[in-house]
Amino acid sequence: MVLCAVRKQLLVSSRCGAWAGPLLRKSSRIHDFNQEEIREKLQAFPGGSIDLLKQESGVAVLTVNNPSRMNAFSGTMMVELEEKVSQLESWTGGKGLIVRGAGGTFCSGSDLNAVRAISNPQDGMKMCMFMQNTLTRLLRLPLISVALVEGRALGGGAELTTACDFRLMVPGSIIQFVHKHMGLVPGWGGAARLVHIVGSPSALKLLAGAVKVGPELSLQIGLTDGVLEAPQQHKGDDTGTALRQAEDWISRYTTGAAPVIQAVKKVVLSGRELPLYEALRTEKDVFGTVWGGPANLQALASKPKHK
Numbered sequence: 001m002v003l004c005a006v007r008k009q010l011l012v013s014s015r016c017g018a019w020a021g022p023l024l025r026k027s028s029r030i031h032d033f034n035q036e037e038i039r040e041k042l043q044a045f046p047g048g049s050i051d052l053l054k055q056e057s058g059v060a061v062l063t064v065n066n067p068s069r070m071n072a073f074s075g076t077m078m079v080e081l082e083e084k085v086s087q088l089e090s091w092t093g094g095k096g097l098i099v100r101g102a103g104g105t106f107c108s109g110s111d112l113n114a115v116r117a118i119s120n121p122q123d124g125m126k127m128c129m130f131m132q133n134t135l136t137r138l139l140r141l142p143l144i145s146v147a148l149v150e151g152r153a154l155g156g157g158a159e160l161t162t163a164c165d166f167r168l169m170v171p172g173s174i175i176q177f178v179h180k181h182m183g184l185v186p187g188w189g190g191a192a193r194l195v196h197i198v199g200s201p202s203a204l205k206l207l208a209g210a211v212k213v214g215p216e217l218s219l220q221i222g223l224t225d226g227v228l229e230a231p232q233q234h235k236g237d238d239t240g241t242a243l244r245q246a247e248d249w250i251s252r253y254t255t256g257a258a259p260v261i262q263a264v265k266k267v268v269l270s271g272r273e274l275p276l277y278e279a280l281r282t283e284k285d286v287f288g289t290v291w292g293g294p295a296n297l298q299a300l301a302s303k304p305k306h307k
């Protein structure tokens with residue numbers, strides 16, 4: 001059922017040139033439940049915002065913005081994240097996404113005040129399913145995504161980093177699955193994704209030890225894809241900032257026509273999520289959307305040599 005939904009999502013989005021519309025979005029959810037009730041409850045815990053900046057380069061910047069609480073996720077921010085993911089799903093010209101936190105730190109997980117207020121099992125389950133649905137859709141966006149980790153990514157913040165294709169860290173930053181210290185395990189899909197990224201022995205160590213993972217260890221176990229230079233801010237020049245460095249890093253993967261970059265992400269996604277037979281069928285269909293397309297014809301006309 002879920003596999004069919006993933007394939008359907010990939011195919012229709014390929015034909016439309018945009019990511020899945022509302023109909024498919026519903027069927028591609030991991031948990032099919034009425035999200036309205038939990039959305040309403042989450043709205044009762046305001047604070048901060050999730051800001052989205054779509055740039056002409058085709059690379060968007062999504063900022064978790066609640067610096068007075070180390071960018072903890074309030075209830076309204078959880079709802080806003082879902083809305084921003086919906087906007088990105090229908091961004092035809094999009095190629096890349098950088099997810100970051102405001103004020104020099106990434107995210108300290110869910111807002112503990114909201115968590116206390118909805119600590120009953122029913123609401124906890126609904127919040128968990130809501131965030132799993134949203135973060136699954138974030139990872140499935142037809143955009144190449146990277147989490148830019150400055151400061152700390154704790155708890156749900158660490159889980160959020162795993163909902164991106166790549167992670168970049170600045171010196172001194174930390175990713176820590178602190179859940180065990182909170183009497184919890186990840187609930188936003190972070191454990192399942194972490195196993196895919198670093199393998200089960202390392203995932204077990206990180207979760208059972210609530211290990212503080214700095215850039216060096218992170219590179220060693222394959223959690224991080226790059227360590228940036230220590231950010232430097234010169235007057236009138238932002239080239240040294242972590243964001244600019246992340247934009248430079250991602251540009252090597254997002255240079256080119258949007259339909260081609262999106263197709264690349266789709267074939268990798270289908271390879272990651274579908275059994276081989278389904279993935280091959282999807283790859284064939286996605287191939288059909290770029291074969292003979294403008295970028296393909298232009299490349300053929302220019303007789304390129306790949307030296």
Ligand SMILES: CCCC(=O)SCCNC(=O)CCNC(=O)[C@H](O)C(C)(C)COP(=O)(O)OP(=O)(O)OC[C@H]1O[C@@H](n2cnc3c(N)ncnc32)[C@H](O)[C@@H]1OP(=O)(O)O
Binds near residue numbers: 068070111179
């Ligand atoms: C399935 C999801 C699971 C989860 O995400 S559970 C949540 C896991 N996260 C946490 O437990 C983080 C707890 N916070 C901390 O450890 C520390 O605040 C942290 C992030 C290391 C920063 O330490 P410091 O630099 O010393 O700063 P501080 O403690 O004074 O924090 C500044 C203000 O931010 C607040 N804050 C930080 N993380 C928060 C959170 N998750 N929820 C609600 N408020 C949070 C903190 O209470 C403080 O506020 P205030 O200035 O005292 O009013």
